Structure formats: C-alpha cells, structure tokens
Amino acid sequence: xxxxxxxxxxxxxxxxxxxxxxxxxxxxxxxxxxxxxxxxxxxxxxxxxxxxxxxxxxxxxxxxxxxxxxxxxxxxxxxxxxxxxxxxxxxxxxxxxxxxxxxxxxxxxxxxxxxxxx
Amino acid sequence: xxxxxxxxxxxxxxxxxxxxxxxxxxxxxxxxxxxxxxxxxxxxxxxxxxxxxxxxxxxxxxxxxxxxxxxxxxxxxxxxxxxxxxxxxxxxxxxxxxxxxxxxxxxxxxxxxxxxxxxxxxxxxxxxxxxxxxxxxxxxxxxxxxxxxx
Numbered sequence: 001x002x003x004x005x006x007x008x009x010x011x012x013x014x015x016x017x018x019x020x021x022x023x024x025x026x027x028x029x030x031x032x033x034x035x036x037x038x039x040x041x042x043x044x045x046x047x048x049x050x051x052x053x054x055x056x057x058x059x060x061x062x063x064x065x066x067x068x069x070x071x072x073x074x075x076x077x078x079x080x081x082x083x084x085x086x087x088x089x090x091x092x093x094x095x096x097x098x099x100x101x102x103x104x105x106x107x108x109x110x111x112x113x114x115x116x117x118x
Numbered sequence: 119x120x121x122x123x124x125x126x127x128x129x130x131x132x133x134x135x136x137x138x139x140x141x142x143x144x145x146x147x148x149x150x151x152x153x154x155x156x157x158x159x160x161x162x163x164x165x166x167x168x169x170x171x172x173x174x175x176x177x178x179x180x181x182x183x184x185x186x187x188x189x190x191x192x193x194x195x196x197x198x199x200x201x202x203x204x205x206x207x208x209x210x211x212x213x214x215x216x217x218x219x220x221x222x223x224x225x226x227x228x229x230x231x232x233x234x235x236x237x238x239x240x241x242x243x244x245x246x247x248x249x250x251x252x253x254x255x256x257x258x259x260x261x262x263x264x265x266x267x268x
Contacts, residue, residue: 016213022206029200031214033159033174033241058172060165068161068174068242094176094241 013069015051015096026082026100032072033094040096042089049076049087051096157198157215162223168249169226176214176241177201183243187231192223192245 018029032040035053043050053072078084081102088099159174173194175183183196198216203209225231230250237244 016215017211018200018209018214019211020203020207020209022204022208026210027207029177029214031174031176031241033176034172036240058161058163058170060163060170063162063164063169066160066162068159068172093178094174 010070012052012071012073014074015053015069015072017074023102025102028076028096028098028100030072030074030096030098031094032091032096034068035072035091035094035096037091040091042087042096042098044078044084044087047078049078049098049100050074051076051098053096157217158219158221160221167246168229169247171223171243171245171247173243173245174241175238175243178238178241180238183238185234185236185243185245187225187234190225190229190231192225192234192247193221194223194243194245195220 016031020027030051032051032053034055039054039056041050041052043052051072051074055068055070055072057070078100082100083103086101090097161172163170163172171192175196175198177200178196178198182198183194186193186195195218197218200212200214200216225247228249229247233246233248235246237246
C-alpha cells in the first residue's frame with residue numbers, strides 16, 4: 001500500500017517484529033525507529049490489529065539512495081485465543097511492545113454419561 | 119552533490135528467522151523488504167549547517183554505541199542485543215536484526231570534525247556533521263612605506 005505525499009514516494013515499510021508466547025499472553029516487539037508516541041496508531045478492528053507509525057521528513061535533502069522509512073505499517077490477524085479487551089502497548093526507544101493477554105480458556109470438563117446401572 | 123559516500127564495513131549478524139508461525143497469530147503482508155537485512159539502516163541528509171547522518175538503532179542504549187572520528191573517517195561501532203525471552207516463553211517468530219555492527223564513513227569535504235555531535239533518541243542516532251565556518255576576513259591595515267626624501 002502506498003500513500004502519496006508531496007514528496008511522492010512515501011512507501012509503507014513492514015517493520016520487523018518478534019513474536020513470542022508466554023502462558024498468559026502473546027508478546028510482540030516491533031522495530032519502529034524514529035516513531036514517537038503521537039505519531040503511532042494501534043487499532044483493533046475485529047481480528048485485525050493494525051500498527052502504523054509515521055516519521056517526520058528530515059529537515060534537508062537526502063544524499064544518496066539510503067533512506068530511513070517514513071511510514072511503518074503492519075497488520076496482524078488475531079485468533080480467538082487472544083483477548084480483545086486488555087491489549088497493552090508501550091513505545092520505548094523506537095520499539096513498540098504489545099502485550100496481548102490470552103482469553104480465559106475453557107477448561108476441559110468431564111461429562112457424566114447417563115444410563116442404566118447394570 | 120557528491121553521491122560517492124558509502125558506508126563500508128561489516129554487515130549485520132541477522133538473527134535467525136524462525137518461520138514457524140504462532141498458533142495464536144498469523145501475519146499477512148508478505149516478506150520483509152530486502153532493505154531491512156542491512157542493519158543498521160542509515161540516511162545522510164544535507165542540511166543548512168552541513169550534514170546529518172541518521173542511523174536507525176531501535177532499542178539500543180546509548181552505551182552500546184561508540185562513535186569516533188579519525189582524520190576524515192567517521193566510525194560507528196556497537197551492538198544491539200535483544201532482550202532475553204522469559205523462561206516460559208515459546209518463540210514464534212524472530213525477525214528483528216541484532217548483533218554487532220561496524221561502519222565507517224568518509225566525511226564529506228568541509229566538515230568540521232571538531233564540532234561533530236551525536237544524539238540518540240526514539241531509536242534513531244543523529245550525527246550532526248557541521249561544515250567549517252570560514253574565518254571572517256578581518257580588515258587589516260597595510261603599512262605603506264614611504265620613502266622619505268628623494
């Protein structure tokens with residue numbers, strides 16, 4: 001997905017992420033260097049968790065081809081095992097940390113079988 | 119504008135990418151762009167005062183980065199360590215680059231090496247490379263020798 005701007009070449013970059021699972025939660029660590037809190041959006045729409053971060057254009061003219069991204073965007077699709085209610089987000093030194101608590105699991109239970117004795 | 123400045127040096131130790139997808143979560147948008155493999159990403163910007171070098175170092179403390187200048191060579195060295203996982207954790211996917219890095223940059227002409235400064239904030243190192251300010255021309259008196267007599 002590309003968003004046109006005055007500069008005409010703002011391309012969303014998919015940020016690198018680590019995903020791991022603890023007994024209580026699914027944890028995401030997403031690299032978004034340069035993104036500040038006010039330029040970060042984390043939105044949940046049904047199963048879609050969208051993470052977007054914007055970086056201001058540097059004051060000057062880029063020399064050469066190497067550029068830092070101006071826009072990070074990544075979509076994660078959540079399963080039913082993740083609670084939609086208590087997702088926590090922290091942004092620290094250009095790393096977004098998301099904690100997605102697991103939903104209360106339905107514990108296995110035994111079902112009595114009815115029938116005649118004997 | 120001089121296009122020939124290039125970072126040189128060792129590449130990154132890219133963490134092994136584990137392809138196993140978490141059972142709890144899937145992820146939709148294709149592979150990481152190739153540029154991500156080059157760690158750390160950099161950008162050189164021409165500013166009013168000179169140049170600014172941007173280096174993307176997410177989650178990297180200031181103490182883990184060393185910057186030095188020798189002659190007209192700027193050297194950046196450091197290490198990005200990822201936080202260890204909790205013991206109970208199962209890893210589903212690891213994409214973030216980490217490890218040691220070392221880069222050198224030939225400073226553009228006119229940069230005042232004594233005034234280079236750097237600042238690490240929001241996971242981006244900004245190295246300011248100001249151009250030397252030319253000494254203002256001082257008016258100076260010129261002695262006029264007059265030959266006395268004749």
